[in-house]
Amino acid sequence: MKCGTILAVGVVLLMAVDARAQMWGVGGGMGSDMGYHASTVAEGEGNAMSSVTRSKGQYQLDQSKARINNAQARTLEIQNRVDLAKSYFEARSINKQARFGDYAEKRKKNLARYGQEDLPTRLTSTELDPVTGQITWPIALEAPTFTPYTKPIDEAFVKRAETKARFSYDTYQNVTKDCKDINTELRSQVNTINAENWTQAKSFVDRLRREIKAAAS
Numbered sequence: 001m002k003c004g005t006i007l008a009v010g011v012v013l014l015m016a017v018d019a020r021a022q023m024w025g026v027g028g029g030m031g032s033d034m035g036y037h038a039s040t041v042a043e044g045e046g047n048a049m050s051s052v053t054r055s056k057g058q059y060q061l062d063q064s065k066a067r068i069n070n071a072q073a074r075t076l077e078i079q080n081r082v083d084l085a086k087s088y089f090e091a092r093s094i095n096k097q098a099r100f101g102d103y104a105e106k107r108k109k110n111l112a113r114y115g116q117e118d119l120p121t122r123l124t125s126t127e128l129d130p131v132t133g134q135i136t137w138p139i140a141l142e143a144p145t146f147t148p149y150t151k152p153i154d155e156a157f158v159k160r161a162e163t164k165a166r167f168s169y170d171t172y173q174n175v176t177k178d179c180k181d182i183n184t185e186l187r188s189q190v191n192t193i194n195a196e197n198w199t200q201a202k203s204f205v206d207r208l209r210r211e212i213k214a215a216a217s
Contacts, residue, residue: 121207121210122207122210122211122214123135123204123207123208123211127204127207128157128211129161130161131161132158132161133157133158133159133160133161133162134154134157134158135150135153135154135157135208137150137204138197138200138201138204139197139200140186140193140194140197140198140200140201141182141201141204141205145185145189146182146185148181149178149179149181149182149185150178150182152174152175152178153175153178153179153208153212156171156174156175156215157215160215166215166216166217167212167215167216169216171216172212172215172216175212176209176212179205179208179209179212182205183202183205186198186201186202186205
């Protein structure tokens with residue numbers, strides 16, 4: 001009786017093992033419809049590592065694409081700001097030009113006009129005779145101390161009127177130096193010459209220098 005019981009239990013266990021094997025796909029049967037599963041522990045671990053590697057690679061690819069998209073978006077944002085600022089300043093410039101005109105051109109013309117105003121005029125026909133070349137010097141410059149400088153200038157202008165030729169290089173250099181010497185002598189006598197006469201003489205010499213440049217051109 002005892003041996004029969006043990007035999008029956010053994011048969012039941014064998015039947016249970018066979019049914020479990022069929023359920024999980026061993027030898028076909030019902031379990032074969034449930035998909036492939038690793039047959040060994042090593043194969044299962046390999047499959048798991050492959051899945052992890054694929055997931056990591058996909059994650060890195062997604063991160064790289066995200067960084068590229070962010071960089072492109074940032075570049076586009078910066079360009080939009082630059083275009084906006086450029087449009088703003090262009091609009092301001094157009095508005096300013098419409099209200100005030102071309103400021104740079106006006107400023108250039110004003111500077112040229114002011115520069116011309118600051119320059120001394122040339123001698124009048126009563127101060128320098130255009131026919132004879134005779135110079136009528138201011139009273140202060142007729143003093144003997146100025147004669148060494150005024151005489152060569154007189155001679156140069158008289159000769160120019162006679163020949164109708166412009167000053168040569170040497171003549172221009174010499175009479176220019178004479179004008180400088182007159183100014184030097186005037187400065188040394190600023191306290192001895194009457195203020196009105198001194199100012200008149202200084203203005204005359206400044207205008208004479210322009211006349212000398214014109215004679216050499």
